[in-house]
Amino acid sequence: MLSHHIVRITRASRGFATHANSTLPSPIPAVLHLKTGQSFKGRSFGAPKSIFGETVFSTSITSYTESMTDPSYRGQILVFTTPLIGNYGVPLNKTPIDSRDVGVTLESDRIQCTGVVVADVAEKFSHYLAVESLAAWCQRNGVPGITGVDTRAITRLLRDQGTTLGRLAVGPDASAAAPNASDYWDPTTENLVDQASTKQPYVLNPTGDVKIAVLDFGAKANILRALVRRGAAVTVLPWNFDFNKIRDQFDGLFLSNGPGDPNHCMEAAIHLRKTLQEWDRPIFGICMGHQVIGIAAGLDAYRMTFGNRGHNQPVLALASSGSIKAGRVYVTSQNHQYALKLQDPFPQGWEPFFINCNDSSVEGIKSTPQSGKKVWGVQFHPESAGGPLDTIEMFTDFLAECRAHKLQFGSSKNDVMGAAKVEPSLAEASRPVRVSA
Numbered sequence: 001m002l003s004h005h006i007v008r009i010t011r012a013s014r015g016f017a018t019h020a021n022s023t024l025p026s027p028i029p030a031v032l033h034l035k036t037g038q039s040f041k042g043r044s045f046g047a048p049k050s051i052f053g054e055t056v057f058s059t060s061i062t063s064y065t066e067s068m069t070d071p072s073y074r075g076q077i078l079v080f081t082t083p084l085i086g087n088y089g090v091p092l093n094k095t096p097i098d099s100r101d102v103g104v105t106l107e108s109d110r111i112q113c114t115g116v117v118v119a120d121v122a123e124k125f126s127h128y129l130a131v132e133s134l135a136a137w138c139q140r141n142g143v144p145g146i147t148g149v150d151t152r153a154i155t156r157l158l159r160d161q162g163t164t165l166g167r168l169a170v171g172p173d174a175s176a177a178a179p180n181a182s183d184y185w186d187p188t189t190e191n192l193v194d195q196a197s198t199k200q201p202y203v204l205n206p207t208g209d210v211k212i213a214v215l216d217f218g219a220k221a222n223i224l225r226a227l228v229r230r231g232a233a234v235t236v237l238p239w240n241f242d243f244n245k246i247r248d249q250f251d252g253l254f255l256s257n258g259p260g261d262p263n264h265c266m267e268a269a270i271h272l273r274k275t276l277q278e279w280d281r282p283i284f285g286i287c288m289g290h291q292v293i294g295i296a297a298g299l300d301a302y303r304m305t306f307g308n309r310g311h312n313q314p315v316l317a318l319a320s321s322g323s324i325k326a327g328r329v330y331v332t333s334q335n336h337q338y339a340l341k342l343q344d345p346f347p348q349g350w351e352p353f354f355i356n357c358n359d360s361s362v363e364g365i366k367s368t369p370q371s372g373k374k375v376w377g378v379q380f381h382p383e384s385a386g387g388p389l390d391t392i393e394m395f396t397d398f399l400a401e402c403r404a405h406k407l408q409f410g411s412s413k414n415d416v417m418g419a420a421k422v423e424p425s426l427a428e429a430s431r432p433v434r435v436s437a
């Protein structure tokens with residue numbers, strides 16, 4: 001059995017090596033140019049088009065489908081350090097929308113990164129849920145990939161010089177000269193959150209017993225799934241919606257992950273500062289959401305050299321809260337380029353919650369026990385998808401606090417923005433319609 005699998009995997013991994021002698025068309029050339037002057041020649045797969053993006057690497061060894069659909073990768077050319085990518089194909093990206101699920105199997109309804117870089121793309125795939133190959137999926141989504149390049153060399157460069165702007169030149173563009181440094185598109189100059197966030201509020205699991213508002217900076221589906229599966233009625237709001245106008249209707253507030261520079265989200269941080277001053281129900285933020293909480297609390301966010309992207313980032317808990325025990329190390333899933341600055345002293349009413357064991361960056365903040373508040377932010381992704389589930393119970397902790405608060409202080413008002421009237425669909429939510437807060 002094992003040898004059978006090895007043979008299959010080896011055949012799949014040969015990929016283009018078998019092309020030369022087959023009747024398949026010759027591979028289309030592709031080149032990855034970096035703004036710093038280096039170029040890597042390879043072969044195209046996926047959409048035969050050229051793109052720009054911020055070149056980042058992920059050390060995750062699985063879940064390429066989840067990473068590529070994570071809205072936090074918007075504007076980025078994603079380099080996988082794992083050499084063989086595509087061997088388990090791509091599943092049908094559709095689930096029911098009910099108290100167990102949120103409409104998509106993956107992290108959103110489309111590929112979000114602008115391109116992918118793979119050492120050895122698997123043309124043959126094998127998985128009981130797979131419906132198409134990585135290349136076919138990329139092609140259908142209009143996203144180009146390059147394969148046959150030394151991803152180890154690219155990653156070592158990115159580790160030394162930091163995340164670098166790039167150009168994936170495909171087909172006839174591959175033989176053209178590298179772009180001038182001034183021609184590289186820098187996605188971080190744009191407000192990517194505004195592009196990724198829902199334009200319309202919508203509701204999931206409207207009959208849930210505890211009402212949670214989610215500020216959507218580009219939320220991963222598994223975050224929404226983690227909330228609805230634990231019984232929450234979830235109202236997803238555009239990132240810059242002024243939650244203060246409707247906060248009496250909710251038992252808790254959640255701030256999601258999202259792409260790009262958190263300093264583009266000042267509008268949300270200003271609204272949140274007022275919420276933190278005037279509202280005492282639980283608040284929880286992940287990644288971008290954590291950064292926005294930190295900014296609202298008075299901390300600064302800075303750009304890291306190459307960020308943390310992978311599924312084995314160790315974080316040390318500095319305080320106990322719910323399922324989290326001070327002094328323990330948790331292995332976490334991460335995808336970020338920015339972090340909150342560790343400052344001494346911390347703003348009044350706040351304390352560090354987690355610290356990264358590799359680079360000592362801030363991995364979490366929380367309100368102090370003396371503050372009387374229940375607010376947490378974590379830089380990592382407790383919801384995983386992909387990655388370890390060490391901290392998944394933080395969702396249970398958050399909802400337990402919301403329920404406890406509701407029991408003690410009474411229910412939120414009942415009309416969750418006309419919950420049942422809003423179409424609970426992620427595809428619907430991504431329509432380009434603007435609503436005013």
Ligand SMILES: NC(=O)CC[C@H](N)C(=O)O
Nearest residue numbers: 257258260287288337338
């Ligand atoms: N996954 C995230 O939410 C990432 C947050 C932010 N865009 C960063 O890169 O740091």
